[in-house]
Amino acid sequence: MKRIIYVPGKNPKPPAGEHRQQLFRCLLQGIQRIDPDTAADIETADCFSLVAWNHRFYNRAVGVDSLLPWINLLLEQESYPSSDIGAARRGKYRLARFLYQLGDMLHWIIPLIPDERIKASIQDTDRYFSNDDNIACCVRDLQKQPLREAAARGEKVLLIGHSMGSIIAYDALWELQHLEQHERCVDTLLTIGSPLGMNYVQKHLHGLRDRGSRSYPGNFRRWINISARGDLVALDASLADDFSELLEQQPVESIKDHRRDIFNHYRDSKGLNVHKSYGYLVNPVVARTIANWWQGA
Numbered sequence: 162m163k164r165i166i167y168v169p170g171k172n173p174k175p176p177a178g179e180h181r182q183q184l185f186r187c188l189l190q191g192i193q194r195i196d197p198d199t200a201a202d203i204e205t206a207d208c209f210s211l212v213a214w215n216h217r218f219y220n221r222a223v224g225v226d227s228l229l230p231w232i233n234l235l236l237e238q239e240s241y242p243s244s245d246i247g248a249a250r251r252g253k254y255r256l257a258r259f260l261y262q263l264g265d266m267l268h269w270i271i272p273l274i275p276d277e278r279i280k281a282s283i284q285d286t287d288r289y290f291s292n293d294d295n296i297a298c299c300v301r302d303l304q305k306q307p308l309r310e311a312a313a314r315g316e317k318v319l320l321i322g323h324s325m326g327s328i329i330a331y332d333a334l335w336e337l338q339h340l341e342q343h344e345r346c347v348d349t350l351l352t353i354g355s356p357l358g359m360n361y362v363q364k365h366l367h368g369l370r371d372r373g374s375r376s377y378p379g380n381f382r383r384w385i386n387i388s389a390r391g392d393l394v395a396l397d398a399s400l401a402d403d404f405s406e407l408l409e410q411q412p413v414e415s416i417k418d419h420r421r422d423i424f425n426h427y428r429d430s431k432g433l434n435v436h437k438s439y440g441y442l443v444n445p446v447v448a449r450t451i452a453n454w455w456q457g458a
Contacts, residue, residue, distance in 0.1 A: 169438060175228065199455050231427065241424070327356070328366070353388075381413060385450055388419070
């Protein structure tokens with residue numbers, strides 16, 4: 162038995178059922194384009210679970226109707242404009258990246274950052290790490306529940322963490338191993354658009370202030386990280402070097418980064434959004450990674 166567990170990123174999301182439907186739709190479409198048989202197998206297996214933590218964190222949801230035209234556009238396109246490649250290199254991205262790096266290294270400067278999206282992203286992460294009103298513990302409990310259930314059923318698990326969801330996934334795995342003694346509950350950890358390379362994030366992750374084997378979670382077999390060009394949240398897109406000690410201290414086989422020529426073509430009324438989860442899920446590199454896992458590669 163196989164299970165795909167998806168942990169979404171920050172910001173309010175549609176109601177859980179509708180959100181899951183659109184994410185699964187994008188995942189299947191991405192795999193369908195490269196491997197129709199595997200896409201059919203995954204759809205038939207009904208194996209896709211969503212960790213719906215956003216409503217608990219933000220206490221509100223957004224309507225799916227505002228997203229549907231843009232998701233439909235993404236899925237209907239058989240090819241994407243070459244202008245997207247150039248758009249991910251524009252000066253505005255370079256400036257925003259500089260501001261993000263500045264906020265990452267000098268946290269006190271965040272209130273002075275003029276870009277509200279960057280400021281909000283850092284502040285949401287800060288709220289999680291400060292555990293206001295026990296919010297981080299509640300969110301991690303939501304994450305751990307399906308992992309416990311999958312382990313009890315002996316399911317082979319692909320855990321996908323997008324953006325802030327990758328932080329929640331990482332911390333939850335650490336707690337499951339070091340506080341609850343779940344030594345192997347995930348086969349493959351797949352992070353997409355992840356901020357786990359950020360200096361500020363690494364200072365606050367579970368275990369990194371400990372020594373020896375408690376420094377890292379080791380209850381997964383391998384880790385694959387994928388970052389799209391221009392994705393500012395994945396500020397440091399190379400995680401293999403940052404977490405190299407994990408391989409020495411834990412029975413994890415490998416950590417691999419895919420960050421060259423990865424493009425996210427999701428667009429909405431504001432233009433290209435290279436961080437959006439739907440665009441990641443239809444990306445052929447992400448789709449191939451999921452298909453290979455399903456086939457046991």
